[in-house]
Amino acid sequence: MKPLLEVKDLSVTLKLAEGDxxxxxxxxxSVAKGETLGxxxxxxxxxSISSLAVMDLLPKGTxxxxxxxxxxxxxLLSATPSQMASLRGNKIAMIFQEPxxxxxxxxxxxxxxxxxxxxxxxxSKKVATDRAVELLxxxxxxxxxxxxxxxxxQLSGGLRQRVxxxxxxMCEPELIIADEPTTALDVTIQAQILNLLRELQQEMNMAxxxxxxxxxxxxxxxxxxxxxxxxxxxxxxxVEEVFRHPVHxxxxxxxxxxxxxGEINPGEELGSIPGLVPSLKTNFKGCRFANRxxxxxxxxxxxxxxxxxxxxxxxxxxLLSEAEARAKLKEEPKVLSDHVYGSRVDMTSAPVMSADxxxxxFQIKPNMFAPKKPLRAVDNISIDLRKGEVVxxxxxxxxxxxxxxxxxxxxxxxxxxxxxxxGEDVSEMSNVEKSKRVQSIFQDPYSSLNPRRTIGxxxxxxxxxxxxxxxxxxxxxxxxIMERVGIPRRLYHNYPNQLSGGQRQRVAxxxxxVLKPEIVICDEPTSALDVSVQAQILNLLxxxxxxxxxxxxxxxxxxxxxxxxxxxxxVMYLGRVVEIADARDIFQNPQHPYTKALLSSVLTPxxxxxxxxxxxxxxxxxxxxxxxxxxxxxxxxxxxxxxxxRAPVLSKFNPTTEVACHLVEAAPMAAE
Amino acid sequence: MTTTATNTPEMxxxxxxxxxxxxxxxxxxxHRGLQFGATVxxxxxxxxxxxxxxxxxxxxxxxxxxxxxPPVWADGGSWTYIFGTDQLGRDYLSRLIYGARVSMGVxxxxxxxxxxxxxxxxxxxxxxxxxxxxxxxxxxxxxxxLPSLLLAMALVFFVGSxxxxxxxxxxxxxxxxxxxxxxxxxxxxxxLEYVSAAQTIGSTDRQIxxxxxxxxxxxxxxxxxxxxMAVVIIHEASxxxxxxxxxPPTASWGLMIAEGKEAMYFKPYLVVIPGTAxxxxxxAVNLLxxxxxxxxxxxxxN
Ligand SMILES: Nc1ncnc2c1ncn2[C@@H]1O[C@H](COP(=O)(O)OP(=O)(O)OP(=O)(O)O)[C@@H](O)[C@H]1O
Ligand code: SF4
Ligand code: SF4
Ligand SMILES: [Mg+2]
Numbered sequence: 016m017k018p019l020l021e022v023k024d025l026s027v028t029l030k031l032a033e034g035d036x037x038x039x040x041x042x043x044x045s046v047a048k049g050e051t052l053g054x055x056x057x058x059x060x061x062x063s064i065s066s067l068a069v070m071d072l073l074p075k076g077t078x079x080x081x082x083x084x085x086x087x088x089x090x091l092l093s094a095t096p097s098q099m100a101s102l103r104g105n106k107i108a109m110i111f112q113e114p115x116x117x118x119x120x121x122x123x124x125x126x127x128x129x130x131x132x133x134x135x136x137x138x139s140k141k142v143a144t145d146r147a148v149e150l151l152x153x154x155x156x157x158x159x160x161x162x163x164x165x166x167x168x169q170l171s172g173g174l175r176q177r178v179x180x181x182x183x184x185m186c187e188p189e190l191i192i193a194d195e196p197t198t199a200l201d202v203t204i205q206a207q208i209l210n211l212l213r214e215l216q217q218e219m220n221m222a223x224x225x226x227x228x229x230x231x232x233x234x235x236x237x238x239x240x241x242x243x244x245x246x247x248x249x250x251x252x253x254v255e256e257v258f259r260h261p262v263h264x265x266x267x268x269x270x271x272x273x274x275x276x277g278e279i280n281p282g283e284e285l286g287s288i289p290g291l292v293p294s295l296k297t298n299f300k301g302c303r304f305a306n307r308x309x310x311x312x313x314x315x316x317x318x319x320x321x322x323x324x325x326x327x328x329x330x331x332x333x334l335l336s337e338a339e340a341r342a343k344l345k346e347e348p349k350v351l352s353d354h355v356y357g358s359r360v361d362m363t364s365a366p367v368m369s370a371d372x373x374x375x376x377f378q379i380k381p382n383m384f385a386p387k388k389p390l391r392a393v394d395n396i397s398i399d400l401r402k403g404e405v406v407x408x409x410x411x412x413x414x415x416x417x418x419x420x421x422x423x424x425x426x427x428x429x430x431x432x433x434x435x436x437x438g439e440d441v442s443e444m445s446n447v448e449k450s451k452r453v454q455s456i457f458q459d460p461y462s463s464l465n466p467r468r469t470i471g472x473x474x475x476x477x478x479x480x481x482x483x484x485x486x487x488x489x490x491x492x493x494x495x496i497m498e499r500v501g502i503p504r505r506l507y508h509n510y511p512n513q514l515s516g517g518q519r520q521r522v523a524x525x526x527x528x529v530l531k532p533e534i535v536i537c538d539e540p541t542s543a544l545d546v547s548v549q550a551q552i553l554n555l556l557x558x559x560x561x562x563x564x565x566x567x568x569x570x571x572x573x574x575x576x577x578x579x580x581x582x583x584x585x586v587m588y589l590g591r592v593v594e595i596a597d598a599r600d601i602f603q604n605p606q607h608p609y610t611k612a613l614l615s616s617v618l619t620p621x622x623x624x625x626x627x628x629x630x631x632x633x634x635x636x637x638x639x640x641x642x643x644x645x646x647x648x649x650x651x652x653x654x655x656x657x658x659x660x661r662a663p664v665l666s667k668f669n670p671t672t673e674v675a676c677h678l679v680e681a682a683p684m685a686a687e
Numbered sequence: 688m689t690t691t692a693t694n695t696p697e698m699x700x701x702x703x704x705x706x707x708x709x710x711x712x713x714x715x716x717x718h719r720g721l722q723f724g725a726t727v728x729x730x731x732x733x734x735x736x737x738x739x740x741x742x743x744x745x746x747x748x749x750x751x752x753x754x755x756x757p758p759v760w761a762d763g764g765s766w767t768y769i770f771g772t773d774q775l776g777r778d779y780l781s782r783l784i785y786g787a788r789v790s791m792g793v794x795x796x797x798x799x800x801x802x803x804x805x806x807x808x809x810x811x812x813x814x815x816x817x818x819x820x821x822x823x824x825x826x827x828x829x830x831x832x833l834p835s836l837l838l839a840m841a842l843v844f845f846v847g848s849x850x851x852x853x854x855x856x857x858x859x860x861x862x863x864x865x866x867x868x869x870x871x872x873x874x875x876x877x878x879l880e881y882v883s884a885a886q887t888i889g890s891t892d893r894q895i896x897x898x899x900x901x902x903x904x905x906x907x908x909x910x911x912x913x914x915x916m917a918v919v920i921i922h923e924a925s926x927x928x929x930x931x932x933x934x935p936p937t938a939s940w941g942l943m944i945a946e947g948k949e950a951m952y953f954k955p956y957l958v959v960i961p962g963t964a965x966x967x968x969x970x971a972v973n974l975l976x977x978x979x980x981x982x983x984x985x986x987x988x989n
Contacts, residue, residue: 424887450889463880466985467902469707476898477888508706510985526888 018045019222020069020190023083027061027068030076036295038064040246043322044224046239048189051216051223053237053254055230055269057545059292061246062226066192070109071099087189105135108183110176112195117179118167124178125163132185143185150181154211171637172412173204180211190222197232201411202572206616209236209626228546230273231618234258235626239328242266245303246295248322252329258622262331262340264308270620272550274579285579287550291515302334310335362671365438366399367566368423368453368534373397373432375418379639390639392418394590395432400534405560405567407577407598409613410587413638416570417458419587420538423568424455436534447481454527458539460519464511470497471507474525481530496525500555517548521555528559538570553580574617578602586610589638589646592665596672606674608651645677653678714982721978727971731964735787743769744778746785747936751776758956770960773943774950779957782938783964789939790965793853793923794972798916800858805865806908810896812866813873823870827863835860836925843931853932857919864915868907876900906980913976917969924965940965 027039039061046052056062067073069084069091084091089102103109111117119127128150129143144163151159154177167175176196183191193212197205213236216223225237233240233254240257242250242265250263261267271286290307293299301316302308308315315334322330325337333340375393380386393415400406408416421427422434425441434441436452457463464473471493478489494504500521511519520540527535540556541549557580560567571577577584577598584601586594586609594607605611615627636642636649645663648654657677665675715721734741750772757764758771758779770779812823842856876882877900885899924941926932928948933939935946940961947957 421883424883426883426886445889446886446891447889450887453887455884455887457880457884459880463884465881465885465899465903467905476885476890480889480894508710512985523884526884530888 018047018050019087020224021045021083021085022069022081025065025068025079025081025084027064027073027080028078029064029074030078034296038246038295039068042241042243042246042248044241046190046222046224048222049217049220050239051213051225051237053233053240054224054226054243055228055233055240056243057228057292057547059295060243061295062228062243063194065243066109066194066224066226070103070107070192071096072103101135104131104183104188105186106188107190107192108186108188110179110183110191110193110196112198118175118182120167123164123166124170128163128178128182128185131182135186146185147181150184151178153184153215154178154181155207156181172200173208176200176204176208177211180208180215184215184219187219188221190224191216192224192226194226195228196225198227198229202574202616202618203411203612205232206618206626206628209618210628212236213626229618230258230269230546230620234620234622235618235624242269245292247303247332248330249304249332250330251322254622256329258620260341262325262329262337263304263333264310264335264340265304267341268307268309269546272547273620274553274575285550285554287554288547289551291517291548292545302332310340362401364401367402368400368436368568369434370396370398370419370423370429371433371435373419373422373429373434375415375422375427376430388639391590391641392638393422393429396587396590396592397432398585398592398595400566400568402533402566403564404583405569405581406583406585407569407571407581408585408587409571409574409577411572414587415590416587417538420455420536420568420570423536424453425449450477450532451481451530452532453534453536454530454532456520456523456527456535456537456540459543460516460523461511461543463523464519466511469508469510470502470514470522473511473522474529477526477530492529493525496529500525500528500559501551515548516544517551520544520548520552524552524555524559528563531563532565534566534568536568536570539572540569541576542571542573549576556580574614575619586613589636589641591646591675592673593647593675594673595665596674600672606668606672606679607676608653608678609647612650645675711982715978718978718982720974721982724971724974724976724978727967728975731787731791731968731971734784735791738784738788742778742781742784744781746777746781746938749775749777755950755954757954758960761956771956773946773957777936779943779960782943783940783961786938786940786943786961787964789850789933789937790920790923790941790968792850793857793939794916794920794968796854797857797861797919797923798912800854801861801915801919802865802908802912804859805862805911806869806904808862809866809869810873810900813870814877814892814896814900816874820870823866827866830860830863836922839922839926840929840931843926848931848934850933853923853926857922861915861919861922864911865908868911869904872904872907873900876903906984909976909980913973916972920965920969 022042022044024041024043025039026037026041029036029038042065044052044065054062054065064073068079071091071094073079081092086102086107089098091099094102125144125147128147129140132138132143132146133140147163148159151162156162156174156177167178170178196212197208200208209232212223225233227233237254240252240254241248242257242263244265250257250261250266257266258270261270265288268286268288272288274285288307293303293306299319301318302320305311305315312334318334320332320334322332324330372395373393374391374395377390377392378387379390396419398406408419410416418427422429425434425446428442436444436449441449468476474493474496475489478484478492483489484492497504497507502518502521502525506514506518511522514522537556541552544552553576556567559565569577569581581598584596584598585592586601586607588609594601594605594610596606601610602614605614618626636646642649644660645651645654645658648658651658655677661677663675663677665673668674668679753768753772754774754776756768756772759766759769764771768778768780770783773779773782808823808826812820839856839860843852846852882895882899885895890898923932923939924944927939927941928945933942935942943961944958947954947961951958
């Protein structure tokens with residue numbers, strides 16, 4: 016069958032002030048009707064530029080070259096701007112990462128949806144409205160007709176993405192290009208959106224290109240996959256083949272970098288790809304992956320590598336033969352923690368840090384004229400942290416994880432309840448005293464370092480504030496810790512914006528550890544990083560933990576990360592704890608319906624598995640108007656009448672597990 | 688171990704290891720605007736400070752025999768009076784050199800005073816929020832509602848004009864831009880994670896303000912300073928022009944323009960010369976401000 020979209024040897028050169036940057040060099044793609052192509056790659060690998068090139072949406076002055084670019088019967092290389100405009104949104108639809116920026120905030124959803132159709136298809140307003148309602152229903156939006164008069168900001172992220180999809184379908188496109196369609200969404204919503212896309216695609220026999228950095232997403236939804244690295248495709252093939260038998264060393268490394276649920280021994284080193292993606296301004300003389308490749312040989316550095324076909328439809332860009340490339344050179348995975356430290360935490364010992372009925376209520380004005388309403392970001396939470404534990408706090412965006420972390424750090428004072436360190440109330444301690452014992456690593460390494468201070472200054476600052484040692488001694492300590500966390504010495508006088516995300520996160524880790532704290536609170540320490548770098552940082556955190564005898568509180572939404580390093584897990588929903596249990600129990604025997612849903616939405620890169628159906632009907636509730644009774648009841652598949660009326664309390668299910676659910680409460684023995 | 692420095696392949700020699708100071712000097716060496724601005728400002732400052740040594744004649748001495756001698760490049764000009772003389776026969780070059788004292792003194796003084804006031808108010812309003820912020824906004828509204836030139840005139844008129852009075856009055860009337868810029872920026876920066884990080888490593892509020900936030904406002908403050916300085920100099924000129932600034936026979940560039948205006952149509956140099964000096968100073972200060980901003984900005988990787 017002739018593919019619907021065919022692109023051969025596409026190169027894109029961006030004209031920047033500092034010179035040319037070839038963001039994409041010589042990539043070829045094809046996708047047929049009813050087929051899904053996945054493009055994976057880390058940030059900056061040229062994924063999005065490729066799709067923009069196909070849509071002819073590149074910035075002005077960009078040079079686009081290709082030998083073939085064909086969509087259906089149209090030659091995209093010679094198409095006029097007006098021809099392209101009529102293709103876009105009509106035959107080719109695009110879904111972007113952030114639904115808020117791609118919907119116009121000043122028009123109602125109805126207007127945005129119908130306008131597209133009346134414009135492109137010239138049908139009447141009435142026909143268009145009917146179709147809009149039909150499509151909104153199809154993408155699972157209830158009370159569709161009434162939604163038409165709503166504005167985008169009145170909808171939640173998940174709903175907006177659904178609206179966006181419905182809008183794309185208005186003109187019955189033949190090809191959908193989805194650029195990170197679920198990255199901005201929570202895992203439970205992600206699964207729903209992916210399922211929706213898949214169903215619609217099969218039903219309408221559309222071609223689809225999914226661009227993402229998430230191997231789990233690609234594995235579950237696409238038929239073919241292309242792996243991009245530094246502007247080139249390094250491996251292409253069917254999903255089955257690529258994920259089961261990766262050939263290119265980069266693909267192999269990527270797959271080893273992600274913790275896969277069920278296959279992890281906590282504390283074991285993750286495979287990681289050392290180093291960084293090279294700058295695209297480099298004049299490459301050899302394999303672009305050579306500086307990070309574990310199988311690199313002499314000629315890799317000075318031979319330009321072509322894509323070679325190793326079997327039908329299966330291409331890879333490596334000088335090694337298939338067998339050589341696949342040969343395992345890794346010895347058994349190393350165990351990072353000594354397995355003594357933290358393996359048996361004495362749960363009867365006094366907690367090093369604890370939150371006791373901590374509550375944080377913000378007074379929010381829902382809109383300009385409405386009176387202030389309380390928003391319970393954290394609602395009566397009690398947590399104990401014991402020496403040597405790694406406690407993970409998980410939950411959807413907005414459930415209060417970060418607020419909890421800020422309270423524990425003393426950055427936000429609780430509206431009621433107390434936070435204590437070794438039994439002392441934190442609110443009575445000075446910043447300096449606290450900082451000796453508790454340190455933090457923040458989510459975004461781009462905003463957690465002061466852009467005006469050099470790396471050396473940033474890491475030395477805590478020592479300065481605490482007045483420990485002479486300047487010379489401080490410098491020595493800084494250099495020692497830099498070496499330990501893997502920041503090259505030559506970066507001492509550099510500014511943060513000269514570093515990559517991974518390097519910055521290492522600086523943040525160095526700053527947190529230079530005071531030798533006992534407890535480190537990490538708020539999503541890896542979520543802003545690329546997959547391969549994420550593994551480097553997780554490994555580092557694990558190593559440091561047993562070396563420096565640290566206790567971690569780790570906030571994350573990534574269940575695979577939790578399984579990899581946590582000893583105990585706290586599951587939060589709408590400001591409350593719904594389940595606390597040992598990590599092993601959570602994964603093997605989750606009790607709370609929400610924990611179960613959360614776990615089942617995790618997408619591990621298994622090519623033949625489907626996107627799970629989480630059965631969480633509606634989306635995350637508005638925390639200003641929490642549902643009555645058990646706040647989870649509108650989404651809970653097991654909800655009963657009593658759930659709507661009475662809130663369950665957190666109670667012991669077994670010696671190490673606490674659950675807040677009426678059903679679990681009622682039959683504690685049944686599950687045994 | 689895969690995560691230590693030894694195994695992390697370095698990027699192809701893209702970052703040079705210079706200390707911040709070395710980097711600053713290196714950038715300053717290639718920045719033409721900065722060099723021009725700095726040169727002009729330095730020369731004018733030297734002229735102003737050493738005016739008695741440099742000026743060829745007394746700026747006050749009248750020589751009615753030599754009234755309105757044209758400058759050296761015009762017909763009838765002579766090297767004795769390079770820039771000619773004014774209506775009272777005073778050497779125009781000497782007046783220009785002495786005038787630099789007033790114009791630059793008032794310019795730098797008032798801009799610096801305004802900067803101190805505006806930055807302080809802006810920082811506290813932005814960092815503390817709440818009541819401090821509302822009070823600051825109220826102050827700002829009052830300041831904006833008053834016609835500042837008129838107010839300056841009235842104040843100077845009542846207090847009596849002297850250079851310190853001018854500096855204080857103009858300084859107190861030119862802080863609003865600093866405040867608006869600083870307040871907005873402070874609010875933004877306050878919400879960033881590096882401020883939280885500074886708190887968790889034990890910084891006090893004062894340390895956060897001065898070590899973390901203020902250095903990040905430096906660029907904006909410099910730019911506002913160079914703009915405000917130009918405005919203040921012109922303001923001083925208009926006050927002197929209106930007769931409430933510095934009093935004759937003291938020379939100031941504004942006053943020189945004011946005095947020259949009657950003869951402007953047949954002796955244009957009387958206005959053109961001090962006008963050019965004023966223009967050059969304002970231009971130089973702006974270029975200097977931009978230049979300092981450019982060389983102190985931490986450069987990025989790409
Ligand atoms: N300073 C504040 N003022 C008002 N509301 C706030 C404030 N900080 C947080 N909130 C609200 O409190 C709730 C919990 O926020 P929090 O940042 O703790 O969520 P989170 O679980 O960390 O989410 P994410 O995963 O997106 O980081 C949210 O509804 C948020 O809008
Ligand atoms: S060509 Fe060489 S460096 Fe590149 S991926 Fe293959 S083995 Fe590694
Ligand atoms: S209490 Fe009811 S609604 Fe809440 S989780 Fe349990 S079963 Fe579901
Ligand atoms: Mg958060």
